[in-house]
Amino acid sequence: MRKRLGILFWIAVLWIVLVVFLAIFRDSLPIADPVARLARSGECERFERPSWSRWFGCDNAGRDIFARSVEGARPALVLGVVVTGIAGTIGTLVGVISGYIRGLFDTVMTTIVDISLAFPALVLLIAVSVAFEPSLRVFVIVFSILGIPGYARIVRGATFALAEREFVDASESMGATRARIVRRELLPNVALPVLSFAFIGFALVIIAEGGLAFLNLSLDGITWGKEISEGRHFIVDHPHVSLIPSTVMFLTILAFNLVGDGLRSLVAPREVATARRLHIEGTPEPRSEGDDAVLRIVDLSTKLHTPGGLVEPVDQVSLSLAPGEALGIVGESGSGKTMILRSIVGAFPLADVTRAGTVEVDGVDMLRSADTVSRRTLGTNIGMVSQNPLTALNPVRRVGDQVIEPMIVHGDLSRADARERALELLQQVGIPAAERCLREYPHQLSGGMRQRVTIAIALANEPKLLLADEPTSALDVTVQDQILRLLDGLRRERGMGMVLVTHDLAVVKGFTDNVAIVYAGQVVEYGPTAEIFANPQHRYTVALMNSMPDLNLPSHSELTTIEGAPPSLIDPPSGCRFAERCPAVQDKCRTDDPVRAGTDVHSYSCWFPMSEHPVEVS
Amino acid sequence: MAGTGDAHLREDAHLVARDLVVEFSGPNKTVVHAVSGVSFDLIAGETLGVVGESGCGKTTSGRAVMQLERPTSGEVTLRGQRLTDLQGTDLRRARRAMQMIFQDPISSLNPSRRVKDIVREGIEIWGDPDGASTSDRIDEIMEAVGLGGDDVGERRPHEFSGGQCQRICIARALVLDPEVLILDEPVSALDVSVQAQILNLLDKLKEQFQLTIMFISHDLAVVKNVSDRVMVMYLGKVCEVAGTDALYAKPTHPYSRALLASIPGHELDLPPASELISGELPSPIDPPSGCRFRTRCPHATAKCATEEPVLRAVAEDHYVACHHPGSV
Known part of the structure; x- marks a missing residue:
């Protein structure tokens, strides 16, 4: 049994074993005769109280209650x-x-x-x-x-x-x-x-x-x-x-x-009953003059204290997003890409979490501000779109109520004004029969329409920052194209910053200005999307690009694979975390943590980047 | 695109599905038309890619070939034997020449059994096809799928990653030396780097075990990489069938073009997808008359509503079910 059953379980097992043992071996144990009237022979009085010599005492006929309990x-x-x-x-x-x-x-x-x-x-x-x-x-x-x-x-x-x-x-x-x-x-x-x-x-x-x-x-x-x-x-x-x-x-x-x-x-293992606790460490990095970033993340580290050990899914991440820009965060499952988003808004599953570093949304320190301030920023300045629109929407409430509600709570609109605005929003996100949609329940809509509704909800309070976590991964390819174009148009029109988290490099290619490649909790390469696609530096970025099937290559072209699997984030290895899987690995990579190289615009953490060592080092 | 018709079927096919219809009962006594008159074939050693979006009937077609879903009508023949006529033991016997691999590798493995027992299952049921000793055969296959090693067999599925679980599924399928593998979204649940490993592995195994493969996927780039021939499906019908490179170079059915144009970051010579497809997928309970794609097609005419297009050749071994293939 890998999972802990708790002390009560084992006490209960012990009790059952004891009862069964006594019941089976009663005859060979020194236990009194359960039917003998011991009062007659003077061994025991009627109604004798429990004592050391007679544990359970005797009953009305002077019979041993312990023996009778075992017999029963x-x-x-x-x-x-x-x-x-x-x-x-x-x-x-x-x-x-x-x-x-x-x-x-x-x-x-x-x-x-x-x-x-x-x-x-x-x-x-x-x-x-x-x-x-x-x-x-x-x-x-x-x-x-x-x-x-x-x-x-x-x-x-x-x-x-x-x-x-x-x-x-x-x-x-x-x-x-x-x-x-x-x-x-x-x-x-x-x-x-x-x-x-x-x-x-x-x-x-x-x-x-x-x-x-x-x-x-x-x-x-x-x-x-x-x-x-x-x-x-x-x-x-x-x-x-x-x-x-x-x-x-x-x-x-x-x-x-x-x-x-x-x-x-x-x-059916229930959630481990860990209390939700949030800790903040370190001091905020002051903002430099003239920096108008809508999202500013400096040296963010997030640690989860789990029963299995200390996990660090976000390690020293620094990112910045200007108004109207789109930033892609790309990584494979378990890379920590979703954890970066969660660290921005402070929404974690039940866990003991410590965050360190700086996270600023529109100038508000999301880690250290008073609850009311960060919550207000969450409600009004940040919009969220998640992977699965069906679970993001409440199945028993009408679409209309779900779009209108956040506007009334955070936007100080009257119900009638909010309804008017909800209609407008649904039209803007490309829902054809908006009036009818308001009255419908989520299950009556297709996947694409549901995602449009969650986008409308996210936009309700005119956020300055939109956080989209795999917004199209559950959708068909023709619908994905529509949703990506919609998001792209909306952020340009509204001058809204957008973070697009995805496992699919192709998705960020046409729809983001900058991209951060995440591996094992760290940003390994960060820079303008076009530049990174044209001129990737980190070996992981290169490997990731090459492992995607290319539509321009004839069928049956052999794909470049990345052998092995990412390291565990509990006690990760020293040196470069990609070293074990890297085709160009050197001794140095296994011992020394890579230093951030490149320029302010395009940076990467690799000892042997492509530009300096274009041929595979071996 | 209604895509009935069998002009694209070939003489020497190993596996043929002809005029396959699969219907399910829907809510309130309605009928869900999952697959409506679909025909396709596979020549020995060929990989047929089947692409389309949710609800196009690609998975149901695969399951109908396996007889996991008994077709409402139509026939499936393997080496000339009609599987659709078989019942009971005869069906079980015939079916072992085909094996299926599913999207979710973790759900595909019984969590309470050891890997060794899972992979050995086929031999337990049917005996060893080569007569070689069972454990040698298991070792050989585990080696072939890249899971050689002493202790792998003793472990249980939860100790493996998604990619490794898919390798175990492939090993289980290969144990009976099948002629045909039906792969239903085999890499969709995997990360790109692992996906590449599995795709390369499948190409290698296809040679080594002389497999004929039906590869079902929503991912057009993956399908292009593995397939010799591609069939595009929409709402229970076939739109287009052609050799892979021909289809990707010159997609002719309006829906094929919309699909390709929707791939993020593609560099194909196509107009934006928004000009090629509009509206929502109709319900398979009440599909449109005539061509099922007409409600979303920019080229639809009155004829498309009344007459169902039949697959016909537009080039050598390139078949399209559209009344207006020239207009695109």
């Missing part, structure tokens, strides 16, 4: 194991077949399951137990029948999701039979959820047995339910007689539930 565990465990086994096996098989084969079988099964879940279980239990003499067999049959639908439902849901996964298709294309797919591909993957549910089901069986004892419907012999039920007559004067078996039963049920929940957290 036996029917509870036997019932739990048998019922969970039967209901779990049948329910799992029914669920897997239902979720995988689907069709008529599924329809029939779901109907049966729905009906049985609507049926009052307690009534059935009482009816059956009254009709037949309560016995282990009757209890097993009734509890099993009641348990099957729960398992079937859980497994069907899990299988439904699994059957959509490509590995099931792959197995089918391989010629696997359906039985084999169920056995090899589906069952192993539902095992954990079933096991988790089984522990919780186990607890339910124990509760049900205990509850029935109160109705005088109980198994022969000693059970926890009967102990509690009988002991309650003496609850005022001798509470321990019923409280002790109650506690034992309660702890056992709790333990099974805790184990079940622990196992479930392995299936």
Whole structure:
């Protein structure tokens, strides 16, 4: 188990192991006879209180409560194991077949399951137990029948999701039979959820047995339910007689539930409960005379304190953007490009984050200003466009409300004025039937239209800076072209600075003035887009350009690859972070951090840039 | 572009899909016309690139060839055997000559199995095609996909990167010595540098294992790099089929031209995409009559609404389904 299950889980496991151990080996352990009336032989008094010599005391007939609690565990465990086994096996098989084969079988099964879940279980239990003499067999049959639908439902849901996964298709294309797919591909993957549910089901069986004892419907012999039920007559004067078996039963049920929940957290790992904390370090770099940059980033470093260690996805990044300009930030997944954007606005997933350096948007220090000031800048001067317009929009609210709201909150407009302006905006971003669009919900729009809506929202307060994170990566190529042209036109018309983050070099080529190439958390090359495409200096930039399939080359041209993978950002290597994958690597690259070279306009961090060493060094 | 017709089919094809129709039931008893009368073929050793945007039916066509989606009508033949007629064990047996690789390499691998068992799956089901010992064959294939090494097989999928997972998927597909590989967006989930590794690997494996490949992708640059022949699809129909270099040099269908003109940073001699395509993709539940592209085409005339264009040759081995190919 790689993930931490927590101390409670292990205490619960220990408790279950203890109960099972005592129940099995009772006879070979020095435990009193549970039915012997010890009061008669003078070994114990009636209602004797717990003591060191007799841990749980004695009951009304002078019988040892500890021995009876151990004895009572036996029917509870036997019932739990048998019922969970039967209901779990049948329910799992029914669920897997239902979720995988689907069709008529599924329809029939779901109907049966729905009906049985609507049926009052307690009534059935009482009816059956009254009709037949309560016995282990009757209890097993009734509890099993009641348990099957729960398992079937859980497994069907899990299988439904699994059957959509490509590995099931792959197995089918391989010629696997359906039985084999169920056995090899589906069952192993539902095992954990079933096991988790089984522990919780186990607890339910124990509760049900205990509850029935109160109705005088109980198994022969000693059970926890009967102990509690009988002991309650003496609850005022001798509470321990019923409280002790109650506690034992309660702890056992709790333990099974805790184990079940622990196992479930392995299936659906929730966010690690790290508190969100933001720290700021260092002092701001003063702005030089005549610098009117709308975005100014100087030596920005962002560190995330994660359970796995300290990660530094943004390392000493400096960028600047003039009004009306577009800056591309290009990098592969995990390069830290999105983290640069997050560091500007201070929006991080739940994490402990430290930022150092300077981030200024329209002259406002985004790291150190009072919350109200930076929030106002966020709301009015920064517009954001994200990769997935469907998740960026609230699915249950009309488009109109979502466009109008930020204008009312930050722009001090009346509702009617805001609506007027929303219409105008939607027209500007190229939505043909703007009036109708205002009344629609996001799911009624195509992907391209949704992205236009998020752009309209981003523009609502006339921001001076637009941050676009992979705005077209989820869109088709003809739509991508439209959205890129739209963004390009809007920032020119409005004199708005735009940051375009993308993994696709081709996207920045036609639509940005400057570009920063990011690798392993660092900007490795930075300068005018045209200049960098014509005259790339850093070996990574060159490799990235060459690995893109070129439309001007004939088909089957061999592509240049970058072997290996980027370094981990937890404890990255010293020297150049690209060294391990670089075709021109030298000893120096592995030991010395590269110094920023080039000019103020076009800079790069490479010991052996292309211009000085045009031929591959080796 | 309605693109029915089979003028582009060739005599000596290894795999033929003829007049394939795939329909799904949509909401409220509607019918989704995913693929509507699409024909294509692959000659042994050829790579056919299938391009188009979401909803064009390219993935469904691939799945229909594999019989993962049973076509509503039409036929698929492999070496003359009609796969569309087969059921049960016969189908499973015939299908092993074809293998499919999917877009999401991580979702393609069962997280609870070891790599060795995943790759061995085909042999477990069918036995070793060469009679060589199983572990030798696995080693050979793992070596071929660039994952040679002692401990790889013992590990589980989550320990590998996306690119490595795709290599494992390729290894699994190759174990049964398939004749045809159907690759559905195999590099779309990968970073460019890794994408290049996989594309080069596929070209190498194609020679080594004498594969015939159907390569489905939305990325025109990738398709150009790997394909011998390219088929452009739109809304369940074929627009244009031609040799790769011919199609990219002289795209003739209005939609092909719009697609190419939309590629960011391209240096092709085409007008801006905004002049070549307008409006939104119509719903596949109620596709336009006649040519399905007419609602977005700058050259559409009355004839396009009433008569469905059929694929016809505009040059040698260059077929276009358009009433007005000359006007572009």
